[in-house]
Amino acid sequence: MTHINILDPGASPLDYYGFELRRYREAAGLTQRQLGDIVxxxxxxxxxxxxxxxxxxxEFSERVDAALGTGGLLSRLVTLVLRSQLPAWFQQVAELQARATEIYSFETQMIHGLLQTKAYARAVLGVLDRDNLDDRTAVRIARQAIFEKEEPPVFWAVLSEAALHQEIGGREVMQEQLAHLLAFESEPRINIQVLPFAAGAHAGLQGSFDIYRFGSDPTIVYTEGYGSGHPAANPDTVKNCSLRYDHLQASALSLRDSAELIRRLMEERDGKQADSDGDPVA
Incomplete structure (x- = not known):
């Protein structure tokens, strides 16, 4: 078993975090058990x-920061720690999301990671690979902390109606996920539109994509494949995808109508569940 004394704090953000945690704990004269009891x-x-x-x-970092009087060091470090656990090909994307002032997303088959609940994310990540699933889920959910910044990005999501019907994780997980989407109704910086089936052929038929805009850096378009991500700053690509996004927003339901559609789908799921249980359907 690796002992903390021979850990290299420069080896990784996780090693550095562990090194600092022990240093502060020992400076406070506490054993691991004593600190555990406190937090x-x-x-x-x-x-x-x-x-x-x-x-x-x-949560752990915030509690230990308060207990040991670290000045918020561990809470700052944990962002780097969690980001370092992302797949290598996705780490650059997470950094782009963290720096962006505006994020525009179009999703064809599932809810965007920045809008996923823990249970939904776990179901997505658990397909074909359940190793370290708790940690991988926590790392994905941690990316949503960008919305808690003093100046969070404006996030605009256009979701294909198919993403709302795809039963990821089962009925209860989907109901919780749809309710989570509705929770953003009063949040002006997080906007969700649904592209209905009735829209027919649309500008996003080639697949999902994100657009990241920054205060001074060039705009980036991001697309994703199996185990790979493709950020692009080519002006022609950015121009093309920006135009596509404008058309997707124009074809999508309004914010209010999108929320009503989500509510209706939730009610339909509840009705089907009641019917299958042999209870009266409202």
């Missing part, structure tokens, strides 16, 4: 995080 975690977990064998969470 309501086990001493074993403290030890696993100190030896870079377990990923810390944001």
């Amino acid at each position: 309501n975690y086990t001493g074993s977990l403290i030890g696993q995080i100190e030896t870079a064998r377990k990923l810390p969470t944001r």
